[in-house]
Amino acid sequence: MIRTFLFSTALVIAAPAMAQQGMAPDQGTTPAVPQSAMPAAPQAATPAAPANAATTVASIVDSEFPAYDANSDGQLDQSEFSRWMVALKGQEMKATGSTLPAEQVSAWASGAFTTADKDKSVTISKPELVSYLSGGAG
Numbered sequence: 360m361i362r363t364f365l366f367s368t369a370l371v372i373a374a375p376a377m378a379q380q381g382m383a384p385d386q387g388t389t390p391a392v393p394q395s396a397m398p399a400a401p402q403a404a405t406p407a408a409p410a411n412a413a414t415t416v417a418s419i420v421d422s423e424f425p426a427y428d429a430n431s432d433g434q435l436d437q438s439e440f441s442r443w444m445v446a447l448k449g450q451e452m453k454a455t456g457s458t459l460p461a462e463q464v465s466a467w468a469s470g471a472f473t474t475a476d477k478d479k480s481v482t483i484s485k486p487e488l489v490s491y492l493s494g495g496a497g
């Protein structure tokens with residue numbers, strides 16, 4: 360769910376950038392890698408996923424990370440991470456028109472933290488977040 364929303368956000372972000380390039384869709388865009396170029400991808404059965412999805416998530420995380428890394432230590436603690444996830448969830452709910460009670464959103468964010476913190480360091484690093492948002496958290 361969150362992942363889907365992240366991609367649509369990326370598209371919204373990308374659209375004005377392309378418009379500034381004189382509406383030439385052939386310039387400044389990375390050609391899509393054919394699905395057949397990624398035979399090893401376990402989620403190859405998902406045709407809607409852009410081939411460069413991981414790169415897209417990574418670049419979004421890169422640009423947003425400092426805004427949520429309140430103490431600038433390069434890691435997100437649970438409250439920093441939750442703020443980000445709750446913000447994403449809020450945008451997602453707005454986009455989909457569905458709503459969840461605040462306590463459910465916060466319970467979800469708490470579970471997301473546990474899932475994303477693969478090495479159990481009780482902080483989320485950039486790679487952990489990228490992995491989580493890319494759906495690599497299993």
Ligand SMILES: [Ca+2]
Nearest residue numbers: 476480482483
């Ligand atoms: Ca961690």
